Amino acid sequence: DVKVTQSSRYLVKRTGEKVFLECVQDMDHENMFWYRQDPGLGLRLIYFSYDVKMKEKGDIPEGYSVSREKKERFSLILESASTNQTSMYLCASASGRTYEQYFGPGTRLTVT
Amino acid sequence: LAKTTQPISMDSYEGQEVNITCSHNNIATNDYITWYQQFPSQGPRFIIQGYKTKVTNEVASLFIPADRKSSTLSLPRVSLSDTAVYYCLSRGSSNTGKLIFGQGTTLQVKP
Numbered sequence: 660d661v662k663v664t665q666s667s668r669y670l671v672k673r674t675g676e677k678v679f680l681e682c683v684q685d686m687d688h689e690n691m692f693w694y695r696q697d698p699g700l701g702l703r704l705i706y707f708s709y710d711v712k713m714k715e716k717g718d719i720p721e722g723y724s725v726s727r728e729k730k731e732r733f734s735l736i737l738e739s740a741s742t743n744q745t746s747m748y749l750c751a752s753a754s755g756r757t758y759e760q761y762f763g764p765g766t767r768l769t770v771t
Numbered sequence: 772l773a774k775t776t777q778p779i780s781m782d783s784y785e786g787q788e789v790n791i792t793c794s795h796n797n798i799a800t801n802d803y804i805t806w807y808q809q810f811p812s813q814g815p816r817f818i819i820q821g822y823k824t825k826v827t828n829e830v831a832s833l834f835i836p837a838d839r840k841s842s843t844l845s846l847p848r849v850s851l852s853d854t855a856v857y858y859c860l861s862r863g864s865s866n867t868g869k870l871i872f873g874q875g876t877t878l879q880v881k882p
Contacts (some may be wrong), residue, residue, distance in 0.1 A: 663814070675857050692870075702858065702872040717870075729869070759805065760860075761816025 663763040678737040682750030691733035793859035
């Protein structure tokens with residue numbers, strides 16, 4: 660089975676802190692994604708990567724950056740966390756052009 | 772502007788067939804339509820994917836008309852454990868071709 664793991668299930672950070680969310684997949688997938696999920700807004704794509712060191716902006720990249728130094732790992736970085744970034748963050752991976760994405764369990768981030 | 776639209780919620784009873792329709796205008800001509808299921812406190816899980824006409828697997832069927840501007844997820848004989856949020860996913864036809872999730876349909880299955 661494909662496994663996508665995220666570094667934390669729950670995280671509490673203070674406003675202005677730099678936050679790292681890590682995602683690791685074990686299926687050698689080319690594509691990896693970061694989403695945030697908020698009530699009433701569904702899943703919104705922040706960034707995605709289709710290869711090592713490659714990245715593309717999604718719908719809501721402002722306030723976020725990403726890093727993909729190795730194929731299996733995709734990190735989401737909040738340079739200076741703000742309260743409006745309190746959300747559920749979901750990582751996913753997929754092979755090729757398929758949309759059969761495999762999601763991690765999510766990280767619920769609270770910024771106070 | 773590409774947009775994906777689903778009903779916000781649906782109710783059903785155990786044993787019934789449930790059909791959830793998603794509208795996706797301006798869909799890319801050469802990409803798949805995919806549906807996901809999500810339970811509370813979990814990431815979405817892939818259910819089914821199709822390009823046109825009908826696709827069936829052990830879990831569901833997916834109907835896609837010729838114009839591909841909509842798709843219908845069909846769940847046969849639902850049970851209480853099918854209570855979840857269901858999302859459709861497609862890609863917009865613009866140059867950016869962004870992946871677009873629907874807002875999700877909360878299905879409540881009652882005994």
